[in-house]
Amino acid sequence: MDIYSKMYSLTITFVILVSIFKANCDEPRDDFNSRLIALEKKLERQAVQIISLQKEVSSQENTIADLKEKVDAQDNDKKKMGSEILELKRKLLKQNRMIKHLLKLVKKAPIQQNDIVVDKNDDERAGDIQKVDKTIDKKKRFVLDTVETVAFEATIAGGNIAHHTHIDDKIVFETVSLNVGSGYHSKNGTFIAPVSGIYVFSTSVMMIGASTTDHEMHVIIEKNNAEIAGAYGNSKGAYEHSSVTATIDLQAGDAVAVTVERHQDITFYGDKLTSFTGFLLYAF
Template sequence: MSKRRIMLRIFVQCCLLVFCILRHSDAGDSVQLQELSKRLSFLENSEIEHRNVNTELKTTIDQLQATVENWKTKANELESRLHHKDKRFVAAPEAPVAFHAVMDASVDHLGHNQNIVFETVLLNLGNAYHNAHGVFQAPQSGVYVFSGTIMSWIDPKPEIQAELVKNGQVLARIFGHGDSGRHDQGGVTVTTQLVTGDEVWIRELTPNDDAVYGGRFSSFTGFLLYDM
């Protein structure tokens, strides 16, 4: 029952009470007057109970709304964390960086610390690998993965030692030693952090005046794992 209807009912009862008092003022009507007073008290108590119920309902609704807002905040925080976590493992989707180059032609007479050039470029997203010198130059800061493989020549130059370097500093070495007229292939994979402009390449270490077998058995590959 709505508050307006309760008030209207009380008003009607009061009018009836006044009407009965005016019409029956003698002592014989006192019983009826008491009955009307009881009804009036009942209606007043009913109104008080409805007010209390409305107050409790409002309190409950406020608590539920606060709980919903709290869960919304937690959901937004979780979504933000998941987005950040996913972003760490996406390597700049607007500008990916990856390359793969191979050596088609065998190279002879390599000197100590001479760059080994992988002249045939099969992939060069971001144009960061320069096949004229065999050097990769980081276009943006991040964590990168590089892999290099070298196939040795046969007699009289069966052995090759090479280095994968960053700005001239050795990250890892590659070794191959052919025997009994057979080639040998060595390889290495590294993960390293670069800043924009850092350079990575593979160079010959020893012996001097060495040779590397081509035929796409020797290769150089790299990609951006995630930016920073």
């Protein structure tokens, strides 16, 4: 029963009691007044209780409103945390994919492992084998390294002609179209390794038979003045073309060039038909 129903019930009760008291004419007037005063006091006490109950209800309603706000805030926090967890899962998935990709690249990198030398202990009863030397030298491709790659391309361009070269003369490829790492020097036709590693070099030369007294040519790719690979040609007509490619192990500062090895008074044709190129395969 709510507050208003209680008040209504009390009012009806009061009216009934008053009617009864009025109907009882034989009862002395003083007794009637006494009862009436008692009922009025009782009604006052009940009115005070009703007011107290109203305050308590209002307080409980405020408490319920506060709890509702807290529940709503917790729901919002839950949704926010769910979004953050989803984002973290996406980042973790992305990182796992990246790690798998890097592991594949590392597996593809060449690995050189030196032989393992073992020495048996003199006490055969112990049966211990000690490893006295175990060295693993991992060589990574330059694409995984912090070293910038090295590459160059140089030619004898235009209508230029290298006239009457002789034994031990370097062929100078003066026109440079590519020189990453600044290893090639066009003034003397020499490549100087900026970093240690495995390099690939190639040269292609065209001889003009009509412009030379010797109709044969023999050029080499040399490392620090030592022959690595050679190309030979014999000009039976007006022109003769020959080429060679070499893979060379270089330390930083080593020099590579294309040199006339044999035969005198050779003339080489330009127009970008005579070229020298090289690049770093992977760094040490």
